Amino acid sequence: MAKLEIILGSVRPGRIGLPIAQWMEQEARTHGGFSEVELVDLAEVNLPFFDEPHHPRQRKYVHEHTRRWSAKVDEADAFIMVTPEYNYGVSAVLKNALDFLSEEWNYKAVGFVSYGGVSAGTRAVQMTKQIVTTLRMVPVLDAVSVPWAMEMIEDGRFVANDVATGAAKAMLDELLKTDGHLSGLRQKKN
Template identity: 65%
Template sequence: MAKLGIIVASTRPGRVGLPVAQWFEGEARAHAGFAEVELIDLAEVALPFMNEPNHPRFGNYTHQHTRDWSALVGAVDAFVFVMPEYNYGYNAELKNAIDYLHNEWKYKPVGFVSYGGVSAGTRAVQMIKQVVTTLKMTPVFEAVSIPFVHQFLDEEEGLVPNEVLTAAAKSMLDELVRVEEALRPLRPALAESPKGA
């Protein structure tokens, strides 16, 4: 079975993305559709603003932080982005992390757990779909959209979901498993592409 990477997109102080992601990590582990589940926190990865001189499609990376990021993303078979909505769009840290790489993203499915106010982050998700499809990722239709996210947060328990959120998480995980399996034959050739200088 494959490996799922759950990317926590927000890095700001006071973010709610981490407890949301930790809840979804628990759902993914209980689902058991993936052999491995890894929580990837962009605040811990701490990539600087894009500073590679070469186009990422060549894999000719000059910085160790990029080589480390390449190895981390390259080892994952499917992704979930846990993301906020900033001014009707996705946040800069997520876009920066995506732009560092190219081949490592190819032919991998991606699902979205978005959160916010009345729109539940859905406008940001619609915008990021244009980005990921350019990298030949496959966004799944099923999604977890959390409106008025603070109503689900508890200081001690983290995110406390309702039945709608739990059902949405299962549906998205089911689809990620199916799509990952379908895309898997397209990825072996990528393993031989250069990953750094």
């Protein structure tokens, strides 16, 4: 079975992404298709702005924070990126985390949970899909898009409706199927 990492792509103080990511983590655990589920908070990872002198494809990392990030991404088989939308696009912290590495992302499935106002973060997801496919990741079609997400936070917790819960299950099912096809490609590249 596969390891799923849920990456929280916001570090903003007071962010609503954390309760949404925690909800997604619980949904993934309840789903039961993955052997391990881990929430990876980019606020805790605390990467500086990309500071490696060599191209990530070379994997000649000079900084310990990059080696730790590389190991964290390497150990995952699939990802869910929980992302806000900033100015019609991906958050700088998520883009930076993606740019730090190259091969560690290759041939891994990725799903998206986006949130925001009326657009529910969908424009950020569209932009991020262009980035992840360049990293040889395979985004699944099913996603969770949460419009007016602030209205679904109660006492610091995300209270999902049936639409969000159903979308989460569909996305997890697709991640599992897609990972089943990609795992052989990851083994061949080694």
